[in-house]
Amino acid sequence: MAEKAGGVRDLEREDLPSVAELFQKTFRNSQPVRPSMIQYLREVFFDHPWYDEEIRSKVFIDKSGGVQGFIGVFPSRLEINGRPIRAAYAGSMMVDRHEQNPLAGARLLRSFLTGPQDISLTETANSLALGMWQKLALPLDIAYSLNWLRILRPTGTAIQVAERGLKAARFLRPVASLSDGVIERMGVKSFRAPPIHGAGRVNFWDASREEFAEAVLKLSELFPLRPKWDRASLDWFMDHAQEKRQFGKPSWRIAESRNGELVGCYVYYHRPGGIGWLLQAVCAPNVAGELVDDLFAHADASGCVAIRGAGHPWLTPELISRKTLFYGRAFFVAHAKDKSLLQPIRSGEALISGLAGENWMRLIGDDFD
Incomplete structure (x- = not known):
């Protein structure tokens, strides 16, 4: 025994x-x-x-x-x-x-x-x-x-990072807001995300959680390796993700093409003065750039000092070209005796992270009252 x-x-x-x-x-x-x-x-x-x-x-x-x-x-x-x-x-x-x-x-x-x-x-x-x-x-x-970080307000970001090791750093938040405002007015090259003006070839809009769930179920079919979700199991994961509020409240966003075709969706946590966190993004490859632009603009308009996320290989080329920093924080490893199961992962075509993985849990980055 x-x-x-x-x-x-x-x-x-x-x-x-x-x-x-x-x-x-x-x-x-x-x-x-x-x-x-x-x-x-x-x-x-x-x-x-x-x-x-x-x-x-x-x-x-x-x-x-x-x-x-x-x-x-x-x-x-x-x-x-x-x-x-x-x-x-x-x-x-x-x-x-x-x-x-x-x-x-x-x-x-x-x-x-x-x-x-x-x-x-x-x-x-x-x-x-x-x-x-x-x-x-x-x-x-x-x-x-490839964990990544897109800074929107540099002083505010620095203080948010400092707070993780020194809680007293939160008293500097008003200074950060003032400092970032001065930086903008001095004409220093802006970190801020450009706003989205007018209707492009893809239209993003705030969705309900139910609309987002239906979008994820449909768009997951773009990936050869993906969760075998049904609506009940996906709702369970989303219930837990929605309770995870240390990073703020979740926003559910959906993208449609001009002809009304569903082409993308994402959910991220945000709060004014905080660092937003992308939980899940799913999209057709040809609209990844528009999704990243909308995410950055939405996070900026929500008052986030930065936005970060874990590896979404279908977004990486667009993130690289948009002032994004990459760093090692949490690492992804996969093992299978049948190596053919790993091929979609090696090619970045597997939906296996975020809501599809572990990061929906409150054990990762949340407190218990």
């Missing part, structure tokens, strides 16, 4: 308080565990619409049965050219007292990778977790790992 000898086993419901405590200790500076967080862990790990008894999160336990490590595992249903495949995402990985359990992380990762899924993925590996994947000869996928 794993409980007697120590080692890796499947997550059980009774482990959730210990996992929550470990999460707070690892990622939230040992903040007290809230009952709402334990409830949330139960929802995402056991009430997931694609819950699979054979593809479960893993815990590393010591000889006395105490939880000392954890890797979150999220089952997914994908399809490649219409053929269903079994998938799993590896989320947060953490080990308590790593010096006493130096192999715990590697054992957790190996346990995940040897599961019954056809393809194993992660879009949120940090540099430490990435090193473990690479030791197993599993390299990162550059196209989906």
